Amino acid sequence: MNKKIIFQTGSALISILLTALITFGFLFILGRDPVVIFGRIFSEVFGTGYGFAQTLFKTTPLIISGCAIAICFHAKLFNIGGEGQINAGAFVMALTATSFPGLPFLIILPLSILTGFIVSAVFGFIPAVIKVKKGVSEVITTIMLNFISLAMVNYFLISHFAVESTIRTTKIPENFFFTKLSDFIPSFHGSPLNITLFIALLLALIIYFTIYKTSIGYKLRAIGFNPVASVYMSVNVNKYTIVAFVLAAGMMSFVGLNYIFGYKGFYEYGFSANIGFTAIAVSLLARNNPIGIIFSAFLFGFLDYGGLAVNELVPKEIMLIFQGLVVLSILGVNKLTDNYLKINLERN
Amino acid sequence: MENLLSIFSVVFLSQVFRMFTPYFFGAIGGAYSERGGVINIAIEGFLISSAFSFAVVNIFTGSIILSFIIAMLVNAVLSILFAIFTVKLKTDHIVTGVGFNLLIAGLADFLIAYFFKTSSNTPRFEEIPTIEVLSFLPFLSDPLIIVAFATVPLSAFVFFKTRFGLRLRSVGENPQAAESLGVKVRFYKIAGVVLCGIITSFGGIWLASYQNTYSQGMTAGRGYIALAAMIIGKWKPVNIFFVCLMFAFFEALEIKLQIIGSFIPSQFIQSLPYIVTILVLIGFIGKTRPPAADGVPY
Numbered sequence: 001m002n003k004k005i006i007f008q009t010g011s012a013l014i015s016i017l018l019t020a021l022i023t024f025g026f027l028f029i030l031g032r033d034p035v036v037i038f039g040r041i042f043s044e045v046f047g048t049g050y051g052f053a054q055t056l057f058k059t060t061p062l063i064i065s066g067c068a069i070a071i072c073f074h075a076k077l078f079n080i081g082g083e084g085q086i087n088a089g090a091f092v093m094a095l096t097a098t099s100f101p102g103l104p105f106l107i108i109l110p111l112s113i114l115t116g117f118i119v120s121a122v123f124g125f126i127p128a129v130i131k132v133k134k135g136v137s138e139v140i141t142t143i144m145l146n147f148i149s150l151a152m153v154n155y156f157l158i159s160h161f162a163v164e165s166t167i168r169t170t171k172i173p174e175n176f177f178f179t180k181l182s183d184f185i186p187s188f189h190g191s192p193l194n195i196t197l198f199i200a201l202l203l204a205l206i207i208y209f210t211i212y213k214t215s216i217g218y219k220l221r222a223i224g225f226n227p228v229a230s231v232y233m234s235v236n237v238n239k240y241t242i243v244a245f246v247l248a249a250g251m252m253s254f255v256g257l258n259y260i261f262g263y264k265g266f267y268e269y270g271f272s273a274n275i276g277f278t279a280i281a282v283s284l285l286a287r288n289n290p291i292g293i294i295f296s297a298f299l300f301g302f303l304d305y306g307g308l309a310v311n312e313l314v315p316k317e318i319m320l321i322f323q324g325l326v327v328l329s330i331l332g333v334n335k336l337t338d339n340y341l342k343i344n345l346e347r348n
Numbered sequence: 349m350e351n352l353l354s355i356f357s358v359v360f361l362s363q364v365f366r367m368f369t370p371y372f373f374g375a376i377g378g379a380y381s382e383r384g385g386v387i388n389i390a391i392e393g394f395l396i397s398s399a400f401s402f403a404v405v406n407i408f409t410g411s412i413i414l415s416f417i418i419a420m421l422v423n424a425v426l427s428i429l430f431a432i433f434t435v436k437l438k439t440d441h442i443v444t445g446v447g448f449n450l451l452i453a454g455l456a457d458f459l460i461a462y463f464f465k466t467s468s469n470t471p472r473f474e475e476i477p478t479i480e481v482l483s484f485l486p487f488l489s490d491p492l493i494i495v496a497f498a499t500v501p502l503s504a505f506v507f508f509k510t511r512f513g514l515r516l517r518s519v520g521e522n523p524q525a526a527e528s529l530g531v532k533v534r535f536y537k538i539a540g541v542v543l544c545g546i547i548t549s550f551g552g553i554w555l556a557s558y559q560n561t562y563s564q565g566m567t568a569g570r571g572y573i574a575l576a577a578m579i580i581g582k583w584k585p586v587n588i589f590f591v592c593l594m595f596a597f598f599e600a601l602e603i604k605l606q607i608i609g610s611f612i613p614s615q616f617i618q619s620l621p622y623i624v625t626i627l628v629l630i631g632f633i634g635k636t637r638p639p640a641a642d643g644v645p646y
């Protein structure tokens with residue numbers, strides 16, 4: 001068992017290395033010095049408290065969305081609708097937080113989380129039900145729902161709820177903001193890094209235990225591993241397909257906490273910056289293990305902030321290339337190590 | 349009412365055929381891949397790569413023929429890579445497709461920023477002179493639309509009347525049986541994927557040449573809608589043709605409704621193609637059957 005984890009961690013590291021090498025080569029061909037660029041990223045992130053805090057701030061939503069995607073991946077379900085789920089949930093979360101001016105924070109916060117969760121979950125429930133009832137693959141429906149969800153949010157925002165001539169909602173009261181970590185660690189000053197990071201870490205632990213140590217998690221993995229055998233184990237495949245999707249989609253809304261309560265205080269159209277897609281890469285790199293996701297989310301947070309830091313040397317879009325390359329090298333390297341493990345296990 | 353009737357004109361019809369082209373090339377390309385048993389959601393990425401390379405080569409060289417060839421080549425190379433992953437390494441088809449889509453979209457965004465120092469679109473290139481092949485039918489004026497029409501019987505013939513098509517289908521239905529009969533399974537799977545990439549490039553080229561630029565997000569999920577059209581069309585060229593026409597009709601309607609203006613919010617009209625896709629999938633899917641080994645690595 002331990003050997004397996006070592007091998008899997010090893011293959012993740014090899015994929016990262018491979019991706020870095022290809023990116024280096026690519027930059028070199030374009031006439032940019034990769035050593036200077038990556039050196040700058042490292043010194044930005046690890047050299048200053050602010051840079052490190054910014055990286056953790058970017059990591060937070062990726063932990064949340066990565067774990068959400070992982071739930072679906074364990075059940076062999078493809079949730080490519082993260083982007084739409086995040087926006088719908090976060091939008092409603094922000095609306096709820098500003099709609100009841102008289103109520104205290106301790107009521108508003110759970111209420112906002114609940115409404116956000118429900119709305120996001122609806123966008124997971126729809127493709128799950130269509131899959132269960134009609135057999136339509138969730139891949140296409142979740143992608144279509146991304147477009148539909150964003151269009152709906154855009155409509156309600158612009159024609160009803162936006163602050164005039166902006167694409168954002170009104171701001172929550174000042175006393176609703178989450179505590180910033182810079183209050184305790186002065187060198188983080190200026191960064192919006194807040195306690196959502198701890199919520200995300202806690203969620204990762206909860207999801208880890210749910211997936212590997214509870215009967216729900218066991219059944220989710222069973223329908224992913226072998227749906228036919230699951231039926232004979234009297235696991236209701238349809239039910240757990242819906243459960244996985246509703247949980248995963250609902251969880252996506254928590255991404256909004258970091259931005260709304262932790263940073264800006266409002267929902268802004270386009271705030272999610274493709275987190276829903278990056279989450280797929282985050283989860284895959286960690287082989288859908290929530291503890292591993294914490295680390296792979298940090299890698300992507302590092303690249304995300306690092307990309308901004310070197311934008312004058314090379315367009316920050318280089319990080320999008322890095323993301324795609326990571327996914328492909330994980331797939332390739334994992335296949336090779338799995339084959340190696342299989343051969344070795346058979347031999348023993 | 350008069351407004352509604354004015355929608356259906358020759359102009360509208362030619363708009364339908366314009367919208368039809370990228371859907372059709374994506375969907376028929378997808379059929380080549382899936383008949384061989386490889387699910388290819390990288391079609392979205394293939395549309396982006398061909399549209400982008402056509403636009404960029406056109407801007408730098410001004411040669412339409414060269415841009416056309418390069419766009420096809422780029423897609424051929426990318427689809428060979430896709431085939432190496434899905435066929436040789438036997439990776440999960442859908443995750444591989446997601447990876448390709450991320451990578452290709454990222455590359456396009458990066459290169460726009462790198463070449464043109466802007467973040468959303470390439471400069472415009474010279475308008476491509478329309479070749480009025482059949483000038484008496486205004487909606488058939490574009491050569492690529494004629495190619496699309498020709499692809500229908502041609503693909504039906506390839507799939508169902510040639511040895512290549514029979515073997516391609518056998519590989520998608522039952523690779524073990526095909527291999528036991530001496531069919532080179534991997535060869536046919538790779539061939540299906542590469543044909544898919546090349547055919548899809550026509551769709552991307554068309555998108556770029558119609559707007560004389562490549563802009564970020566211009567494919568707008570058309571690759572995925574094309575896949576839906578392929579599924580609803582039961583992987584059959586003639587059916588795919590009509591399903592794509594239907595999707596094109598709704599997209600043309602969307603554009604028309606936006607222009608004439610109506611009481612319906614524009615955001616809802618814009619999401620019409622996506623809503624229609626889901627609804628049609630729900631309505632038709634029970635009656636379709638994919639190739640038996642579709643998506644199963646072999």
